[in-house]
Amino acid sequence: MNQSDPRFLTFVEQLRARTLNAQSESDSRSSPEADEAAFTMVFLESLQDLGQVADFDAVPLDVKVGRLLLKASAWSLSPHGDVLGIFAAIHSGSPEPQRVPPVALRTAAERALRVVRLALEGAHERLPPATVARDMFSRIHDASATLSRVHLTLLVDGVFHGELDLPPQVQGLELQKEVWDLQRLYRASAAGLPYEPISIDLVGRLGEPLRCVRAPHQPSGEYESFLAVIPGELLYRLYHEFGPRLLELNVRSFLQARGKVNSGIRRTLRERPARFMAYNNGLSATVESLELTHHPDGGLAISQVTGLQVVNGGQTVASIHRARDTDGVDLSEVFVQAKITKLDVARTPELVKGISEYSNTQNRVNTADLSANDSFQIRMEQLAGSVWTPGQKTKWFYERARGAYTVARSRAGTKASIRAFDELHPRSQRLDKVGVAKYVNAWGLKPHVVGMGGQKNFIDFRKAVGGFRPDEAYFRDVVAKALLYKAAEKAARQHKLPAYRANAVAYTIALLSHRAAGRLDLSAVWQRQSPSAATVRTINDWLPVVHETLIASAGDRNVTEWCKKPECWTQIRMLSLTWAAGLEGELGETSREPTVGKNKGGLTPADREAIARVMLVSQDEWIHLARWAHTSGEVKPWLTGLAASLAGYAAADWADVPSKKQAQHACKLLSAAERTGARLSQLADE
Numbered sequence: 001m002n003q004s005d006p007r008f009l010t011f012v013e014q015l016r017a018r019t020l021n022a023q024s025e026s027d028s029r030s031s032p033e034a035d036e037a038a039f040t041m042v043f044l045e046s047l048q049d050l051g052q053v054a055d056f057d058a059v060p061l062d063v064k065v066g067r068l069l070l071k072a073s074a075w076s077l078s079p080h081g082d083v084l085g086i087f088a089a090i091h092s093g094s095p096e097p098q099r100v101p102p103v104a105l106r107t108a109a110e111r112a113l114r115v116v117r118l119a120l121e122g123a124h125e126r127l128p129p130a131t132v133a134r135d136m137f138s139r140i141h142d143a144s145a146t147l148s149r150v151h152l153t154l155l156v157d158g159v160f161h162g163e164l165d166l167p168p169q170v171q172g173l174e175l176q177k178e179v180w181d182l183q184r185l186y187r188a189s190a191a192g193l194p195y196e197p198i199s200i201d202l203v204g205r206l207g208e209p210l211r212c213v214r215a216p217h218q219p220s221g222e223y224e225s226f227l228a229v230i231p232g233e234l235l236y237r238l239y240h241e242f243g244p245r246l247l248e249l250n251v252r253s254f255l256q257a258r259g260k261v262n263s264g265i266r267r268t269l270r271e272r273p274a275r276f277m278a279y280n281n282g283l284s285a286t287v288e289s290l291e292l293t294h295h296p297d298g299g300l301a302i303s304q305v306t307g308l309q310v311v312n313g314g315q316t317v318a319s320i321h322r323a324r325d326t327d328g329v330d331l332s333e334v335f336v337q338a339k340i341t342k343l344d345v346a347r348t349p350e351l352v353k354g355i356s357e358y359s360n361t362q363n364r365v366n367t368a369d370l371s372a373n374d375s376f377q378i379r380m381e382q383l384a385g386s387v388w389t390p391g392q393k394t395k396w397f398y399e400r401a402r403g404a405y406t407v408a409r410s411r412a413g414t415k416a417s418i419r420a421f422d423e424l425h426p427r428s429q430r431l432d433k434v435g436v437a438k439y440v441n442a443w444g445l446k447p448h449v450v451g452m453g454g455q456k457n458f459i460d461f462r463k464a465v466g467g468f469r470p471d472e473a474y475f476r477d478v479v480a481k482a483l484l485y486k487a488a489e490k491a492a493r494q495h496k497l498p499a500y501r502a503n504a505v506a507y508t509i510a511l512l513s514h515r516a517a518g519r520l521d522l523s524a525v526w527q528r529q530s531p532s533a534a535t536v537r538t539i540n541d542w543l544p545v546v547h548e549t550l551i552a553s554a555g556d557r558n559v560t561e562w563c564k565k566p567e568c569w570t571q572i573r574m575l576s577l578t579w580a581a582g583l584e585g586e587l588g589e590t591s592r593e594p595t596v597g598k599n600k601g602g603l604t605p606a607d608r609e610a611i612a613r614v615m616l617v618s619q620d621e622w623i624h625l626a627r628w629a630h631t632s633g634e635v636k637p638w639l640t641g642l643a644a645s646l647a648g649y650a651a652a653d654w655a656d657v658p659s660k661k662q663a664q665h666a667c668k669l670l671s672a673a674e675r676t677g678a679r680l681s682q683l684a685d686e
Contacts, residue, residue, distance in 0.1 A: 011186045012097050017406040018042045036091040040073040043155045049402050050188050050196055051245050055453035059136050071111040081146040088112035091157040097182050100158040113170050120144050120171045130551045132499045135560045148325055149174035156181035197307040198242055209293050209301035224342040232320050232334030239321040247314040269323035274333040282337035283313025290342055376465050377433055383475040390527050396479055397425040399432035437461035439481040447510040451503050451563040480525035485509055487531050491540045497547055503563040504547035507572050514573055517612035519587040537580035570674055597659030610663035615654050622647035634676055639669050
């Protein structure tokens, strides 16, 4: 690729703009460290969009141990704990893409691999407690028993030509290496596909082409289909080498071997491998192109495929890999039938959706899994384009695709047009889908899910919105939640929290939502385009206390992992913190007065909070709580009747507002259920 290609240079310029935007949002001052951290985040988010990486923990680490320099930009651990991902950025910050010499990559690789070696050796014990670095080293060390390989990815802020020569192992683990420079990222992004196409030489891997049968010709020319039988060993090797990239278009990710289907696949592989093909439904795959030849024994065969994607059968592929890696299963007798469909690239998204929906799969795929979330994102983008902020001067910009803001701004063209774009869409009024998932889930009392990382949190959010079609009121509430979250992020920067800043922000917002119990007026936040002064003071007061409690409540546990647990949220929820001056009055203005009982002496702020919290619980949840109160023996029997009464109030849409005494006792019932592990979410699933 020509480095002077104007399209490539435009791509680099847009990447730089996104990096600058990420840096300005995360820190008030620019520095080489902050710039590199922002570059790493933007680069890895781009790789996430391309299906190259799953979740990751961005942990900028640059320390000296003895005479050795250790440096890493991020890391990850696969769901089964068998693959350690380590990411190292080579960042120059140069406005023009420069050629990066091999020695720079070699140095970055060696420093990153030192992190791996020392972590596996137990160096976390020599690091200060309650730090992100110690958590990282500790988690890697804890996973050492299950690790089988290390995947090193170098993120190059420039152009690299050549090979990176590294030993095949690190600490006895298989070492895989990968280099992503700006040119490779541009090629993958410019392809317009949600994955980087994979080319597979079947003759080179199998020693012969793969026999196949061609389906009858389709007059439309939209696709060609072939039937083949693929050796299990080949599927293992492909998944081992390419991992989730093979499954990027699959509407479901592999959910580990916990369900009946996946555990059944695993049991067959261990106990009856020769029967696997008879028991298994096989897989459906798509390719962009393939080369046909004749098998030496006669008949049609496939010699090479490009753009291979497993659309249905992700459980099968991942289970085969796990059976070989974890259980030591001999795959020589394992074969899988496959339908391979060559698609017209222009029709790929539409056809893949149909194949995913109608193929005979092990796990039924709901229609909502296939299209509802896309329609939600499209609708949010439409709302952002039509809804003006109060005063009719600006709009919020919604990024349905990563980097859309930067692209739209650059397309404005002239300096005058760019100024007009900036006035209409200020940089501070930019939303993206991953950020929205974070704001909504934190306000929705799921800070532990937010702590799991952007990708997992976004998956949870997608499931929650399902087929929901957002309207203007929903969009305005999302903006209000974003403004509250950004206020907490600003407070965290002002407090200069040394570690776990993101966790403290998510938990503080969740605690604010929990204590407000629906009484904080989000429409007022939208009208002001900012939280009230009293709300901001409350966030500032609470945030350091929440931060300290997160660390203290973790005890000897890894703080980062502790923040992902529902039990951590239970601990924070029990904090007894007071509102900043003036906020209780704002909350009280949105409260409904009790219609049951006499309520002598008026209502205290605690009474209003209790009543509001009770009215957030649904009819079904109160029915489940009544059953639990009757059978558990954990609470007084008469609380069963109270829960039943509240279920009746909820069924009538709270036409009757509970008395302060009812609310006080009901909150004790809720707390008792949570303390014993009978959380509302569990009760509702019974």
